[in-house]
Amino acid sequence: MDIKASALLSEMQAMQSELQPLAPANNIAPQQDFSAVLSQAVNSVNGLQKSTDSLRTRFEMGDQAVSLEEVMISxxxxxxxxxxxxxxxxxxxxAYKTIMNMPV
Structure with missing residues (x-):
């Protein structure tokens, strides 16, 4: 029984050491502004849509380098x-509406 407990403990310690790099550090960088994060997300979506439009146009014009699969996935x-x-x-x-309807 004691051997199983020590084996289990060593296995748990090994798992913990593997997860250590995944844990957030104590020195976390300052949080980004919500508007900056939202703007970055919208710009990312806009970039995806522009690249899709570009691929679609190239495919419609007969560019042999662009396949139908690429266009559909994009x-x-x-x-x-x-x-x-x-x-x-x-x-x-x-959430905004809920907050605004809260009694003060």
Missing amino acids: SQKSSLAFDATVQVRNKVVE
């Missing part, structure tokens, strides 16, 4: 990113 990525952005916006608006 289109799905930008569509998914846009849908996620809309959902986040809806949640933020809902």
Whole structure:
């Protein structure tokens, strides 16, 4: 029984040492402004949509370097990113309305 406990303890310590680099450091950088994070996310979605439009145009013009698969995957990525952005916006608006309706 004691051997199993020590083996289990050593296994847990090994797991802990593996997870140590994944744990956040105590010296965390200052948090970004919410507006900066939101702006960065919107710009990322906009970049995905622009690259999709570019690929789509190149494919329609007959560029042999662009395949239909690339265009469809890029289109799905930008569509998914846009849908996620809309959902986040809806949640933020809902939270704002909830806060504004709270009695003071």
